[in-house]
Amino acid sequence: PIRIDVTKEGNFIDIANHHDIKERWPSIKEKLSTYYRGDIFPEIILKTETVLNNKILLSESICKTWFFHLYFKPLYKIYNQGKPHNYTWESPVFGNQVISYDIHQTLEEHYSATNKIFINIKGNSNDKRSIGEVLNHYSYPKSEMTGIKYNPLNSHMEVQYKLYGEDLSIFSIVGTYNTTISEKKHKTTQIEIYHLPENSSFRPSSKSRHTNI
Numbered sequence: 001p002i003r004i005d006v007t008k009e010g011n012f013i014d015i016a017n018h019h020d021i022k023e024r025w026p027s028i029k030e031k032l033s034t035y036y037r038g039d040i041f042p043e044i045i046l047k048t049e050t051v052l053n054n055k056i057l058l059s060e061s062i063c064k065t066w067f068f069h070l071y072f073k074p075l076y077k078i079y080n081q082g083k084p085h086n087y088t089w090e091s092p093v094f095g096n097q098v099i100s101y102d103i104h105q106t107l108e109e110h111y112s113a114t115n116k117i118f119i120n121i122k123g124n125s126n127d128k129r130s131i132g133e134v135l136n137h138y139s140y141p142k143s144e145m146t147g148i149k150y151n152p153l154n155s156h157m158e159v160q161y162k163l164y165g166e167d168l169s170i171f172s173i174v175g176t177y178n179t180t181i182s183e184k185k186h187k188t189t190q191i192e193i194y195h196l197p198e199n200s201s202f203r204p205s206s207k208s209r210h211t212n213i
Contacts, residue, residue, distance in 0.1 A: 002062075009074035012063060018055045025052050064092040066191045070173050075119055075161055079107035089123055091157060093177050093189055097134050099155055100127045115165035115203075125155035131181055155179040166206045171195050 003016040015021070029045060051057045062068045069092055077085055084104040093099045103123030111117060127134070128141040130150045143150040159175035173193040181187055 004072065006072055007074070009076045010072060011074050012059075012068065012072035015055055015059055015062075018058065021058075022053055025049065064096060064098070066092070066175075067193060070159065070175060070191060070193065071170065073161075075163070075170075076168065077105075081107075081109055088126070089121070089157075091177065093155065093179055093187070094134055097137060099125050099134065099153065099177075099179070101155070101157055102126045103157070111165055112162070116171055117163040117165055117168065119161040119163065121157075121159045121161075123157050125153050125179075127153045127155070129153055131179070153179070164204045167204045169195075169204055 002021065005013040005016045007013055029049070032045070033041075051061050063072075074085075074087075079085075084106045086102070086104055089101045089103040090098040091101065101123035102125075103121050105119065105121045108118040108120065128144055129138060129152070130141070130143055131153050133142055134153060141152075155177065156179075157175065157177045159173065161173055162171045163169065164171050170193075172195065173191070175189075175191045177187075177189040179187045179189075
């Protein structure tokens with residue numbers, strides 16, 4: 001299993017066991033080779049191997065998957081009621097093409113009836129590219145740089161985290177991203193991640209892993 005180092009706030013830092021992952025790969029590669037055939041298979045294996053062997057590429061790759069992207073966020077901050085944390089947030093709405101957002105992160109004042117803490121994050125895109133430039137994999141606002149009149153990307157996002165009150169671990173993450181493609185077409189991406197306990201009465205131990213909230 002992959003092991004991740006994170007900051008006190010919950011941000012991804014590094015893959016802690018990259019050496020172990022590289023050592024396990026040859027045996028996994030051999031097993032895959034016994035099951036799959038075809039002209040495209042060597043190409044897929046080569047791409048996979050290239051990413052697995054390079055810690056930077058592997059880190060970038062997993063952070064563009066929705067689970068890792070949303071799970072390892074700076075949730076464990078000091079919250080002052082009525083004063084949101086404001087910062088830039090980049091999400092993989094179009095896979096390898098991320099969209100940048102100005103976000104507001106707030107903590108709800110009261111616990112839920114099931115002793116959950118809610119953290120709400122809302123934001124609008126501050127990306128200067130047009131939707132066409134995003135879809136065509138431009139990493140910079142070409143139209144703006146060349147003086148061409150255009151409409152910047154229009155996208156809105158909301159993510160809600162529910163944390164167990166006992167140890168502040170994550171119970172659920174629900175996120176929705178709405179992006180305008182054209183006047184008549186919109187892209188909606190919804191992500192739901194849940195902790196599935198063994199039974200409905202499960203409660204974590206009361207050891208406080210984080211103390212900022």
